[in-house]
Amino acid sequence: MTSLVLLATLWPVQKSNGEWRLTxxxxGLNEVMPPLSAAFPDMLEIQYELESKAAKWYATTAIASAFFSIPLAAECRPQFAFTWRDVQYTRNCLPQGWKHSPTMCRGLVQTALEQAGAPEHLQYIDYIIVWGDTAEVFEKGKKII
Known part of the structure; x- marks a missing residue:
């Protein structure tokens, strides 16, 4: 069995508060990964769909650190290896910067929402909008999300 190990470059980026974030x-990995075919919602389509609902109640939320809450399978981790100060590291969670992370995140969140019985909602990666014509429907959606 062959293992793809591409040691990605690590870039330290200084944040506005003076702290550093390692990116x-x-x-290189994105160039060699085969494309995924997944329907990704267009923002204009989302806007039109929301306008067509004309519901009385709306709420939106973002799942904080969504990528970091999705574990990578152990066999996939070598693909996301990087070196820092002569030590090799691998990711344990879905990485930012990988071209398939948004698609995978969206699919997993959508599946979880469907399994939980979420009422009408729209999703864009880790942003979720729920609505309802009654307070009861709206509250059910908020609770599930």
Whole structure:
């Protein structure tokens, strides 16, 4: 069995508060990964769909650190390896910067919402909008999300 190990470049980026964030450059991995075919919602379509609902109640939320809450399968981790100060590391969770992370995140969140019985909602990666014509329907959606 062959294992793909591409040691990605690590870029330290200084944040506005003076702290540093380490970012990993996955462009090399992104170039060799086969494309995923997944329907991704267009923002204009989402806007039109929301306008067509004309519901009385709306709420929106973002799942905090969504990518970091999705574990990577152990056999996939070598693909996301990087080196820092001569030590090799691998990711344990879905990485930012990988071209398929948004698609995978969206699919997993959508599946979880469907399994939980979420009422009408729209999702864009880790943002969720729920609505209802009655307070009861709306509250059910908020609770599930």
């Amino acid at each position: 990993v450059d996955y462009r």
